[in-house]
Amino acid sequence: MEKELCRGDLLPLCDGIEEPEISEHFREMAAYIGELQDRICADLSRFDDRPFSRERWDRPGGGGGLTRVSAEGTFIEKGGVNTAVVFGVLSEPAADRLEIPQQAFAACGISLVIHPRSPRIPAVHMNVRRFELANGDGWFGGGIDMTPFYPYAGDCVSFHRCLRDACERIRPCSYQTYKAECDRYFSLPHRNEMRGSGGVFFDYLRHDDETNLALVKSVGDSFLEAFIPIVERRLSETFTQDDREFQLMRRGRYVEFNLLYDRGTAFGLKTDGRVESIFMSLPPHVNFPYDWSPEPGSVHAEMEAFYQPRDWVNDSDG
Amino acid sequence: MEKELCRGDLLPLCDGIEEPEISEHFREMAAYIGELQDRICADLSRFDDRPFSRERWDRPGGGGGLTRVSAEGTFIEKGGVNTAVVFGVLSEPAADRLEIPQQAFAACGISLVIHPRSPRIPAVHMNVRRFELANGDGWFGGGIDMTPFYPYAGDCVSFHRCLRDACERIRPCSYQTYKAECDRYFSLPHRNEMRGSGGVFFDYLRHDDETNLALVKSVGDSFLEAFIPIVERRLSETFTQDDREFQLMRRGRYVEFNLLYDRGTAFGLKTDGRVESIFMSLPPHVNFPYDWSPEPGSVHAEMEAFYQPRDWVNDSDG
Numbered sequence: 001m002e003k004e005l006c007r008g009d010l011l012p013l014c015d016g017i018e019e020p021e022i023s024e025h026f027r028e029m030a031a032y033i034g035e036l037q038d039r040i041c042a043d044l045s046r047f048d049d050r051p052f053s054r055e056r057w058d059r060p061g062g063g064g065g066l067t068r069v070s071a072e073g074t075f076i077e078k079g080g081v082n083t084a085v086v087f088g089v090l091s092e093p094a095a096d097r098l099e100i101p102q103q104a105f106a107a108c109g110i111s112l113v114i115h116p117r118s119p120r121i122p123a124v125h126m127n128v129r130r131f132e133l134a135n136g137d138g139w140f141g142g143g144i145d146m147t148p149f150y151p152y153a154g155d156c157v158s159f160h161r162c163l164r165d166a167c168e169r170i171r172p173c174s175y176q177t178y179k180a181e182c183d184r185y186f187s188l189p190h191r192n193e194m195r196g197s198g199g200v201f202f203d204y205l206r207h208d209d210e211t212n213l214a215l216v217k218s219v220g221d222s223f224l225e226a227f228i229p230i231v232e233r234r235l236s237e238t239f240t241q242d243d244r245e246f247q248l249m250r251r252g253r254y255v256e257f258n259l260l261y262d263r264g265t266a267f268g269l270k271t272d273g274r275v276e277s278i279f280m281s282l283p284p285h286v287n288f289p290y291d292w293s294p295e296p297g298s299v300h301a302e303m304e305a306f307y308q309p310r311d312w313v314n315d316s317d318g
Numbered sequence: 319m320e321k322e323l324c325r326g327d328l329l330p331l332c333d334g335i336e337e338p339e340i341s342e343h344f345r346e347m348a349a350y351i352g353e354l355q356d357r358i359c360a361d362l363s364r365f366d367d368r369p370f371s372r373e374r375w376d377r378p379g380g381g382g383g384l385t386r387v388s389a390e391g392t393f394i395e396k397g398g399v400n401t402a403v404v405f406g407v408l409s410e411p412a413a414d415r416l417e418i419p420q421q422a423f424a425a426c427g428i429s430l431v432i433h434p435r436s437p438r439i440p441a442v443h444m445n446v447r448r449f450e451l452a453n454g455d456g457w458f459g460g461g462i463d464m465t466p467f468y469p470y471a472g473d474c475v476s477f478h479r480c481l482r483d484a485c486e487r488i489r490p491c492s493y494q495t496y497k498a499e500c501d502r503y504f505s506l507p508h509r510n511e512m513r514g515s516g517g518v519f520f521d522y523l524r525h526d527d528e529t530n531l532a533l534v535k536s537v538g539d540s541f542l543e544a545f546i547p548i549v550e551r552r553l554s555e556t557f558t559q560d561d562r563e564f565q566l567m568r569r570g571r572y573v574e575f576n577l578l579y580d581r582g583t584a585f586g587l588k589t590d591g592r593v594e595s596i597f598m599s600l601p602p603h604v605n606f607p608y609d610w611s612p613e614p615g616s617v618h619a620e621m622e623a624f625y626q627p628r629d630w631v632n633d634s635d636g
Contacts, residue, residue, distance in 0.1 A: 069608050069609075071607070071608050078606075078607075078608060080608070190587045190593050191593060248603075252600070255573060255577070255604075255606075256577060256597075259573070259574060259577035259578050260577050260578075260587070269508045269578070275508050275509060276608060276609040279574075279606060280608060282570070282606035283606060284605060284606060284607060284608075285566075285603070285604075285605055286573075286603075286604045286605070286606065287602060287603055287604070288396075288573075288597060288600035288601060288602060288604065289389070289396075289602060290387050290389050290396060290398070290594060290598060290602075291387075291594040
């Protein structure tokens with residue numbers, strides 16, 4: 001893994017350092033994430049009794065973003081779809097660590113987390129982003145993953161097949177690699193389990209920017225294709241108090257991952273990002289029961305196998 | 319701050335490395351924490367409709383502990399009072415980092431977290447511990463702190479005065495130092511606020527083991543003196559749904575601190591500690607609302623001043 005950036009690594013633009021010359025790919029990415037944000041919010045809102053809010057913010061030093069949040073609705077208990085396009089300068093220690101001279105950077109991305117109210121609908125997360133340095137280096141990153149709370153194997157299969165198609169349409173045979181990376185990344189090593197049922201994840205994609213841009217756009221576009229059919233199948237289902245308790249407990253694992261291990265959360269906090277935007281990803285209501293274990297033979301005991309790496313696209317339940 | 323220990327730093331005792339010769343102070347501390355655990359559980363149980371459970375565990379490699387938990391009672395919504403006495407060997411990298419040869423260690427301590435159901439009663443945390451190395455080095459550490467959810471300044475004043483007396487009975491003029499250390503440690507830098515209203519905190523107390531042992535015992539003993547009068551004052555008070563929502567939101571900050579910053583949690587997870595015992599400290603039910611802010615002029619707006627360093631022992635509200 002690359003060396004990580006720390007608090008103060010990204011300073012506002014200052015005297016003597018010019019804005020990076022952003023690439024054509026950066027411009028195209030920045031336009032794409034704005035359009036995708038609109039499309040996703042409009043489509044998700046169809047199922048809810050509330051719209052997404054709309055809050056623009058500026059970054060002192062360069063750039064800004066648009067935060068769109070929906071909370072306490074009939075479908076979305078808490079969710080956000082955020083875009084940002086920011087410019088700044090690497091701090092001296094950061095530049096030293098990367099073994100490059102201090103210089104300007106540009107970054108843009110869309111980041112989304114949806115915590116549905118119903119435990120029959122998985123929580124989902126999607127993010128695609130582009131990072132560029134003034135020295136000409138730059139990379140794409142991103143991914144999508146799901147966190148189900150009810151043992152509908154078919155939903156995991158359809159979700160993963162959709163992501164496989166989105167990746168392999170652009171880069172043949174890439175799904176297995178990105179899927180394995182996702183299994184590895186979204187894991188709770190202290191519990192030997194994953195946060196959810198995975199998806200695809202990739203970072204530091206360099207060279208062949210043309211193909212990489214097409215890939216992140218294909219992955220971004222696949223979010224609605226992968227998630228909406230599950231919402232349509234499950235939204236009208238009733239659920240039990242036990243289902244809800246299980247969801248609230250698993251959301252605790254979500255919190256554990258995001259606060260203990262997530263690079264994005266750590267990066268945001270260390271670079272003095274907007275706290276409410278960073279913690280938008282945290283579920284609205286969460287339980288941390290002591291020493292919970294499922295009723296043997298219950299649907300919730302069955303869920304344990306959903307939080308281990310599994311070959312979903314070839315699963316017979318699909 | 320001292321260099322921290324990491325995953326695998328504490329190995330089980332193995333061939334060629336002998337158990338450390340534990341000191342008389344260690345023996346006395348180990349006996350004390352067992353006695354204190356009994357006393358605290360018995361006293362807290364008087365207010366509840368449930369007893370503390372009792373679960374012994376052994377550490378492969380040496381030592382073990384007694385976990386005592388109470389959950390979903392009328393008074394304690396989730397709480398634990400844990401003791402441990404463990405023996406092991408520093409890993410090679412850990413020994414290298416401390417610039418000492420690889421060697422055996424012994425550690426013992428009591429750790430307590432109580433999350434009362436009522437938002438009128440603060441959450442409390444207490445921990446005292448002793449760590450010894452085979453080379454003869456050793457230190458004491460510990461502290462107590464409170465996290466109130468309702469603006470009873472008098473409760474903070476009585477709590478802090480009790481801790482001041484406990485510290486200064488043994489070590490004159492020490493309260494201000496330990497109080498400042500607590501304010502610094504239990505803080506959320508990304509929010510510029512504290513987890514609660516502080517208390518006392520100290521670590522790596524070396525030299526004069528006699529006095530330091532007396533100090534940690536005095537602090538351990540003071541827990542019931544500091545907390546029980548608050549419970550007696552507040553237990554029968556009714557509270558509103560708004561009070562409860564505020565408590566659940568502030569518990570979110572408690573989770574943020576414990577997972578993002580707490581050295582004890584990080585240490586436990588990195589050294590493959592028992593996950594359920596480590597996360598015993600997490601509150602049972604928690605909310606992470608998006609961009610919460612209090613009603614201006616409300617009691618909850620008043621609480622903001624409780625989460626900043628404040629000279630409680632000289633507060634006029636006492």
